[in-house]
Amino acid sequence: MPLYKRKPFSLVEVPNDLDPKELVFQIRFTKEIFRDYQEYLNRINLYRQRLWTCKISGKSNLTYEEALVSEKRAIEKVQQFPQELMAPMLSIIQFSMLPLRDLADKIALKLQECLFAGLELYGRKEAGVFLCRIIKTLHDSSGKKQYKIAWLDKDKEVVGYDLVYDEDLIKRKLPFSREMVKSFIRESTYRNAPWVLHGRLAEKHGISTHLPDELKSKFYFQNGTLISYKKNRKNGEEEMDGEDESGKNKGKKRTEREKVGASQMEERKDGLKRLEAIKYPIEDLLVQPCPDDPIFTERASPSRDFKVPMDCVGELLMIWDFCSSFSRLLHLSPFSLEDFENAVCHRESNLTLIVECHSALLRLLIKDNGEYASTIVKRKRKSKITLITWREYLCDFLDMNNSPKFRPYMATIKRGHYGLLDTHAKLEIFGELLNCALETDLIREQLDEYIGQWQKIGSTRRGEALEEAKRRREEQERLKAESELNGFPNGNGLNSSGNNVGVLVNNTHNKQNGVAESEKTDHVSKKRGSSQTDGAFRKRTKKHKGKDEHMLEDVQHISKKEAQKIALKHTETVEREEIEMSSKEQRKQHYETEMEKRFIRTNPLGKDRHHNRYWWFRRDGRIFIESLDHKMWGYYGTKEELDALMGSLNRKGERERALQTQLDKFYGKICSGLQKRLKHSADKIALEEAVLRRSTRVRAPPRDNPADAFLRYVNKWKED
Secondary structure, three states: OOEEOOEOOOOOOOOOOOOOOOOOEEOOOOOOEEOOHHHHHHHHHHHHOOOEEOOOOOOOOEOHHHHHHHHHHHHHHHOOOOHHHHHHHHHHHOOOOOOHHHHHHHHHHHHOOOOOOOOEEEEEEOOEEEEEEEEEEEEOOOOOEEEEEEEEOOOOOEEEEEEEEHHHEEOOOOOOOHHHHHHHHHHHEEEOOOOEEOHHHHHHOOOOOOOOHHHOOOEEEEOOEEEEHHHHHHHHHHHHHHHHOOHHHHHHHHHHHHHHHHHHHHHHHHHHHHHOOOOOOEOHHHOOOOOOOOOOOOOOOOEOOOOOOHHHHHHHHHHHHHHHHOHHHHOOOOOOHHHHHHHHHOOOOOOHHHHHHHHHHHHHHHHOOOHHHHHHHHOOOOOOOOOOOHHHHHHHHHHHHOOHHHHHHHHHHHOOOHHHOOHHHHHHHHHHHHHHHHOOHHHHHHHHHHHHHHHHHHHHHHHHHHHHHHHHHHHHHHHHHHHHHOOOOOOOHHHHHHHHHHHHHHHHHHHHHHHHHHHHHHHHHHOOOOHHHHHHHHHHHHHHHHHHHHHHHHHHHHHHHHHHHHHHHHHHHHHHHHHHHHHHHHHHHHHHHHHHHOOOOOOOOEEOOOOOEEEEOOOOOOEEEEOOOOOOEEEEOOHHHHHHHHHHOOOOEHHHHHHHHHHHHOHHHHHHHHHHHHHHHHHHHHHHHHHHHOOOOOOOOHHHOHHHHHHHOOOOOOOO
8 A cells, every 4th residue: 555655544435334335425536425525625635745655666756656556567567576486585584684785785685696597697607608598406416506597599599408517607686786686675575674574475485483582672572563662671671651540640641631632633623623724726527616715707609610421520620730741841721610511511623722732642643653553553554643634643542542431432433423412421531541641651751850950849848948047047147246345245236335435535534533532632731731732642643634535536427337337237237138129039039930831740639628629720810728528629710709608718727727828828829810710701801891892793713702711722932
């Protein structure tokens, strides 16, 4: 069982009066049952805290479930120890007083000398060293150990047998680490100092359970468990103290002891409650309303006005995102999701957008020189795919695929009626083409190149961040050194200058007073009233005063210059920091743009409390919502809907906190995309209304209608 703060932790017992039909709360990995939801929630939160330790491996800072998994894996590793080594290891462990590390080192050193049947190592043969396996341990006539070994080749096949001595074998490192030895020690014992084996394990391997003579004065066995005399002696002293007391004093002390015990129990309960207090984020479905919660906005219902069937939306988004992301490699100029959706649902057979998408994917498969390229060569097809021949290439692909679900579609395509296929069928064909394209070397090389560029950009960003931090440290150290050099230990040049002026003025004033007072004292004490002495005193005082005034003027003059100099430096520093900040933001924006250009894969923004996924495609702008069963889709297309979504998320839940973090990160870009899309839609509606308002005589042809933009698609990146 995992340890709580390195101490044993007992689980909650199953209630005795539990009704089979009663609704209860059960923890999955401990099978504990709770009737009260708050108790269940507190225990779950306690198990999710990183306060648990694996009892076998000693790993700490784990959750309860992680500690359980760690114990299971450690036990599996421990059980892999060779049976031949178990007895020697257990005999070293039993009643050892060494610390765990020293005991593990001792066992490893001892086992390095043990050779057992089945061990593979190297042996010397004819001045060479070859791999061998020990078959059996024997003794010669003199009682010296001898080993029957089997010589092995490179494939570990037996090529011969031989008898060798210990010195003819080259010992290898142990097949397990010291950490495994430590885990074995923990698993095999129930206490340390001294280490004592479990009774059944010691009995199974014939290890003595009799206490050594040197430990009999400190420990004894009681009910099969080793107990220290110190602990028993403390308990005995407490009992003796109670027996020696009599009457009233005994009752008072017992009452005081009971009060102290009760207060300690209350403190422990309060501490446990504090430990078990809910620490957010937690599982979203376990979050309960609280008085301190903010006011959550009501989430808007997503729009579902898709032209394709609801269960085809995911396939449609995947195909469009792939074609848009690898458009340069496919030589396919980008197109909007709406145009692609309209084209897939259109009944025309030779629609340019559909033909170009199929042709681009088929050309990629031909360039890969794989199975499809071989099929084209065998059927002697022309190398160029045109508006007339593209159906033949598509049928060749479906025939090569040899899937029963595509056979009904081939006859319709061969007759030139691709547009009559169901939307499901069209997207299934596109999906199969996309899967084959993803397996080509061209796509993989492109992805590897992008991954390498991502890593390079990331390394450059980290390097610049380190250089910036280093430069700031050096700048701070330089400013500090200059301040100390100028006599400004506090680093504030202007204030320090002013303070120094004040100090110098005070010092000068004190010196003047000191001279005057000393002279005055001498004059009074010695009672010298001669005119010469008075004249000399006045002369010295005047001269000293003139020097002090001159020094004060110099100090004031220097302080003003220093203040101007520091103010100028401060202004230059602020301007330089503003320029660097602007440059830093530009560099950050540049890196983000460069990483967006190198598409690797599109990941969802996150999930809400009901496990609905939220997708954002940079080339479309909308936020798409995918249900848990992948059958329902919707989207948000306005900034108001986005704000309502963000205001409805509860940060106390794990999933919604992560989703809100991603929405905050990309909020500016998402809003920009939504506004751009709304503007495009408004222009499109205005243009449609303008077309409808024209007279019949000058009405524009149908293909000029913005709603039919997908009919006018031209692949500007097409290969010649």
